[in-house]
Amino acid sequence: MLTKRIIPCLDIKNGRTVKGINFVDLRDAGDPVELAEIYAKSGADELVFLDISATEEGRRTLADLVLRVAEKVNIPFTVGGGISSVKDVDILLHNGADKVSINSSAVKNPQLINDLVAKFGSQCIVVAIDAKQIDGEWKVHLVGGKVPTELNLFTWAKEVEKRGAGEILFTSMNHDGTKDGFANEALAKLSTELNIPIIASGGAGTMQHFTDTFVEGKADAALAASVFHFKEIEIKDLKEELKRNNIPVRL
């Protein structure tokens, strides 16, 4: 049986791991390769590296980091952040990334999804969507959640699927950093209306939140950062708890 995935997310700036609370106030949480190896050994199913470097130099560091991660880590990993061209993706996949995630660049140029899928296949193209619920409506946001758009989350998600993306990583801006649980209502709607896997992101605080997002949110995978980085939740304990709740996991 296909299991539900637990995915630690490592925010990367200039080759170091950081985690923003509500995407500001960065805290340093260690060396990415070392952290990735620890997570792989502790039962993480997959890893996401999100590059928040704004400079060209930072981006070159990322390609090098991907190569170092691929050398050491025996589980799949996704790389995202600032990717805007077929060439960017080519370098990252060539260096050993299993999947890439695109976000703002897909909203600005939706054809990029089709181009990437045609060249590399659906299986390695994840579209990340940051959205915020404003007056009851979920609006897509850009640039790490800073810039609002008029795009509706569900309309955009369906277009993303139609253009061939293999997976959607949905982050609720209302929940991210709150540790109050995932946006399960929106997640369940995405998971029901679409036929590609949905990764839940934003709001993990307790083990119960993970159970809830798999049961109520119908998520295929759940992503979190600080609860793992600061050892508030151990992945092994989390998976045992999920198993007790009859959620299929890899133990």
Place this chain on the structure above:
Amino acid sequence: MKIVIIDYGAGNIQSIKFAFQRLGYEAILSSDADVIMAADKVIFPGVGEASSAMKKLRESKLDLIIPKLKQPVLGICLGMQLMCHSSEEGATEGLGIFDVDVVKFSNKVKVPQIGWNQITNLKSDLFNNIKEKEHIYLVHSFYAPICEETIAEAEYGLGYSAALKKDNFYGTQFHPEKSSEVGEKILKNFIDSATS
């Protein structure tokens, strides 16, 4: 031990190379028919779309070499699918090593299947010391149905082939290079498999 990974422009070959490196073996990337034929073990990788990958293979004339290889050959993911008779994806004619037609998952399940699934009904030396129901990592939209050459099964809406074997040819739908310790054991078993 000379391990050659067939480099025809389709596949996450870096990860496979690193996986062998972690096991203490150096794998060479090559598209040269002589180098491939002289290898002790051959890895046939592949990700992406079937018809374009098959086109690349034909352009390099490797489609004529691979079916004639006598040493152990391991096709991974799309590599395994291209070793089959055909694929529904892009109406692709395969290498015909495995006598099975690759078809698409129905939309009763989410497509692609992404993640860790369990392998069962394990047969052949590829799964020496691997327990039933171990988890392996897969990403795919098309699958090979269960057939005579099936040596491992997985379940996703229906039972299908997680691995195939015929003579010296092995194929895994899953990615052993990304399947943690279990995958490493399977790669090691492939290295230890009989030379012909």
